[in-house]
Amino acid sequence: MSRIIIDNPHKLFFETLGNRTRWNIIHLLLGKSHRATDIAVRLGCEQSLVSHHLKRLEACGFVRVNTNGTERIYSLNTETIRPLSKLVDKHVTKFCKELCKS
Numbered sequence: 001m002s003r004i005i006i007d008n009p010h011k012l013f014f015e016t017l018g019n020r021t022r023w024n025i026i027h028l029l030l031g032k033s034h035r036a037t038d039i040a041v042r043l044g045c046e047q048s049l050v051s052h053h054l055k056r057l058e059a060c061g062f063v064r065v066n067t068n069g070t071e072r073i074y075s076l077n078t079e080t081i082r083p084l085s086k087l088v089d090k091h092v093t094k095f096c097k098e099l100c101k102s
Helices: 009-017 020-031 036-043 047-059 081-100
Strands: 063-068 071-076
Touching: 009 020, 020 036, 020 047, 020 063, 020 071, 020 081, 036 047, 036 071, 047 063, 047 071
Parallel strands: none
Antiparallel strands: 063 071
């Protein structure tokens, strides 16, 4: 796993969460583990873009990767990211939903 070096880890954390594609990947992984190819298909994105985002999510500890032969299977960090996702969704529903009406 590559390491990201930054002088402000909190900024890195929130920038990682603030990206729409990465947030969609997190929500997809809430249900079950997936290969990068499956994530790309489900999100309608190029696999190279998904792989780029997965690399960032993995480097920040948001996702974990297990290898099965040549396959890399991504899963959510259930210790911290699953509870965080629930908290963010609760907050957004309570305080931000009206701001995002289309």
